[in-house]
Amino acid sequence: MKINFAPLDVSLQRRLQTSSVVLWVFSFLFLAPTCILLFFYLLFTRFWLISVLYAIWWFFDYNTPSRGGRRVPFLCGLKLWEHMRDYFPVKLVKTADLDPRHNYVLGFHPHGVLVAGAFTNFCTYATSFRQLFPGITSYLLMLNLWFRSPFFRDYIMCAGLIPSDKESATYPLNQRRGGNAVVIAVGGAPEALDAHPGTYNVLLAHKKGFIKMAMEHGAHLVPVFSFGENEVFDQVENPKGTRLRWTQERLQSLMGISLPLFHARGIFQYSFGLMPYRKPISTVVGRPIRVEKNKKPTAEELDALHQLYMDELSNLFEEHKGNYGVDKDTHLNFV
Template sequence: MKLLNIKFAPLNVPLQRRLQTLAMTALIVSHVFGCFISYGLVYYFIFHTKLWWLCSLYLMWCFFIDTDPRKGSNRRSKWIRRWTWWKYVKNYFPVELIKGFEGDLDASRNYLFCYFPHGLLSHGATMAFGSEHAGVDKCFPNHAIYGHTLSFTFSLPFIRELVFGIGGLPSSRECIDYIVGKSGGGNISCLVVGGAEESFYCEAGVHKIVLKKRKGFIKIALRNGCPLVPVYGFGENEIFGQYKFKGGTFMWKFQRFFKRVTGCAFIIVKGRGVFQYSFGILPHRRPITVVVGEPIDVEKTENPTQEQIDNLHQLFEKKLVELFESQKKHYLKEYENAHLEII
């Protein structure tokens, strides 16, 4: 039904789709209002319940005892990763995970998965690697996978436990080094290399990634002798649109200032709503296919030279472009002439 130029959802939408929309709404609300939810719960428990003492102890533990984020890797929980909530979110798009090479990863080694593009909220990476419902345990049965996100997330009481549970850790050098440098192998770190800066290029049909000056992950791989794995989420940029502001305008400057101060991108999104498809903050239903490319072997070099870093960076860039060009005909049928632009 269309009314006042607004396209409403039909009344006979199947129950499964409504549950998917509900699950996605809960996820977006937790993303956008996570800080208010987290500290709102703290306020409620301390000032309006008899559990104030328990909440106070929890806060003391969070901010004075549990201060080493690396220990969060011990709280990765298969139970949380298998929640039905994630299944409904994954099927909302849906998200599919494809292993683009034969055989299994070497169980005795650690790997660094480098995911592109960031999109607005990296839904492809979260659903492919942060839950078990896309089949990550079947694709990589010998490895535990961890995803890295903003350190700010781990200052939010309650929410931090959920993020730890799905395998989340801060995107600091210390935490990535800890995972890919573990003896015995069997671990995967998943890093969205372009970060929030890449969010500004999230738009259907646009495949522009931030990589040219991102070389920190290359140094980490060399120091630990950790193979690099290019990963591309086809469809990640298609689920949201955004309002663009001309360079030099007040809003353009505010976006860059906000990003510089908080580390997050301030984006005015063009999405859909819960009961209509014309506007809102929910992503559009578009398939996201996460393709994992072939690993790039890396020889351990404790003190890599700039030349070694640049050479490996160029090789990674080449392999990422090859992955995109070889797979786009399968997963970007509307944009077959698209090319990967690296800035």
């Protein structure tokens, strides 16, 4: 295979963009296991006290992720994330106001491989979420597994990430003052296995937990579609029924995380690697769906709101797809 190396005269600006994405990819894929190894390694060195003191801190701080986490605005606003935004680039598109007197559940679609759009738009200040939606604070849900990693849990909480269990997700929605938006990549880890370029499969047809949560807390629902999310990585073909897909689904059911065999480009060459392609991601935030508080919704009420949400997401996709290079004959496929 011929390797297409990057030219030597790449501008400093592009080098900074690449460096920021290298950090993000490393953090997403390798930082958690690195932190776990570091924690245990220190126990057998003269720096053992660091791990012991951290363990004590962890004991007293254990419930913080389920109580809104610990966002650090300074870190969310670092220039680093603007470089990451410009690498793809990532853009946040507003279609309607969100009243800060209410709380919201934002359904993010599709998950993609590494949810680049969700992180950049809702965990950093690089795409002006605070300016577009004044008075709204976003909380992106992440698998509980990552909050069991020493050091790493504190790192991801800095960006406003919280665990994806019910207790953590409902904490911001219970705040009566309003102005909180819980962002859920509804398709989750299983949907990542369908994140192939040019596909628009949305794992939603039987996903009603987030709908019920919104009804129980009277949080308005907001459909969000991220155009380009599936385009930044290639993935080994894994159609349902193949041995590879069976293995991936089996591992996902056992570990809670999916293992898509993805690839794209490298740091110093464009032929292979785990760096995403420089392809635009445009995340469109739809109009809010008003939800009345209903502590015990019936199955019929739940189904009706779920269908309304799917219709609104489909309308959002149809309304904006022409702006982002999607063929007019392409439609969302709910699975």
